[in-house]
Amino acid sequence: MSESREPSMVRAEAVVDLAAIRHNVATLRSRLASAQLMTVVKADGYGHGMVPVARAARQAGADWIGAAVLEEALALRAAGDNGPIFCWLTTPGEPLEQAIAEGIDLSAGAPWEIDEIAAGVEDRPARVHLKIDTGMSRGGAVPEEWPTLLRAALAEEKSGRIEITGIWSHLASSDEPKSPINEAQVATFLSAIEVAESLGVDPPMRHLANSGGTLALPETHFDLVRPGIATYGLSPFGHALPSAELGLRPAxxxxxxxxxxxxxxxxxxxxxxxxxxxxxxxxxxxxxxxxxxxxxxxxxxxxxxxxxxxxxxxxxxxxxxxxxxxxxxxxxxxxxxxxxxxxxxxxxxxxxxxxxxxxxxxxxxxxxxxxxxxxxxxxxxxxxx
Incomplete structure (x- = not known):
């Protein structure tokens, strides 16, 4: 039998080791006490290939897959991923009907997003995670507008058009674990959860942690973590805490x-x-x-x-x-x-x-x-x- 040889490279190539992806997912899971894990595969899997990475992550036990935009989430479904998928970035007027019909969880950080999601509902309620802006000033409702968002979501939940499945936010400085900004964001997040509970909103998923939070801030784990760059074996802390010291393998x-x-x-x-x-x-x-x-x-x-x-x-x-x-x-x-x-x-x-x-x-x-x-x-x- 002839010896198996590595395929010949003509000009250039990026070689992606799927075993490294699985290893990194397993390593990240080992950091968790009870939280579920979402593998983020946005931007074509951070350049590594969205679908192959998602498959490897599922094999290693990823509970969720995260996609930034609608076309990414739908492409994952088209590729045969039938597990939980979260998609968080939409703009006014996007066609949400297919995502809702295929059970993709969506994000809403403003009442208009609730309205658009509800308008896209046909045969099944939309699964929605409500986003609170805890200090990054990017997406999500600021604390002053949070009750308005909650009431809009509750009204549509009572109508049967949506199901509130999560409350979430995003860390701004988790690459600096000792930054006081992290503590302030956790406090704001906990306050938002209290406000939600006082209005009768108590979804199963509360999530805040990205790669830095997953690796260095266990107080941010809640019910679900969303590591991105660490999945690919790269440290969110750069040379300050290299991949090898975190047990990660660049893929x-x-x-x-x-x-x-x-x-x-x-x-x-x-x-x-x-x-x-x-x-x-x-x-x-x-x-x-x-x-x-x-x-x-x-x-x-x-x-x-x-x-x-x-x-x-x-x-x-x-x-x-x-x-x-x-x-x-x-x-x-x-x-x-x-x-x-x-x-x-x-x-x-x-x-x-x-x-x-x-x-x-x-x-x-x-x-x-x-x-x-x-x-x-x-x-x-x-x-x-």
């Missing part, structure tokens, strides 16, 4: 093949604007990925990559389709693999390293990866187990 590796290798003399400028000049005769490699694929242009002249086991640096401006790596005096040739980021197990850069180079967060590095980069799914447990 994505971004790699490419060098399109060209050339020797340039001292003084040669590189890429648009010639913002980097070779200080000595240097070997340069051309990486066939650029900001059109999702690489942050702000990481120009500083992003790390790995070639032939060595850390190297992107020099010159990152272009739409390509960028240049300084190989210094190292040997390489066209076709050699270059790892832009991965788990870091073999010395390769991580998404956090790229985030540092671009002065952003690891969320953005993986999420912005474009559709021009094919995703390839592997299961390291099948390989090693």
């Amino acid at each position: 994505m590796t971004l790699r490419a093949r060098l399109a060209m290798v050339k020797r340039v003399p001292a003084g040669a400028g590189v890429s648009y604007g010639l913002t980097w000049t070779a200080p000595a005769p240097s070997t340069l490699g051309l990486i066939p990925l650029g900001y059109g694929d999702g690489l942050p242009r702000h990481a120009s002249n500083g992003a790390p990559v790995q070639v032939r086991g060595e850390r190297r640096t992107v020099v010159g401006r990152i272009c739409m389709d390509q960028c240049v790596v300084n190989l210094e005096d190292g040997s390489a040739e066209a076709g050699d693999e270059v790892v832009l980021f991965g788990p870091g197990d073999n010395g390769e850069p991580t998404a956090d390293d790229w985030a540092d180079a671009a002065q952003t967060i690891n969320y953005e590095i993986v999420t912005r990866l474009g559709s021009r980069v094919p995703r390839r799914y592997v299961d390291s447990e099948e390989v090693t187990g």
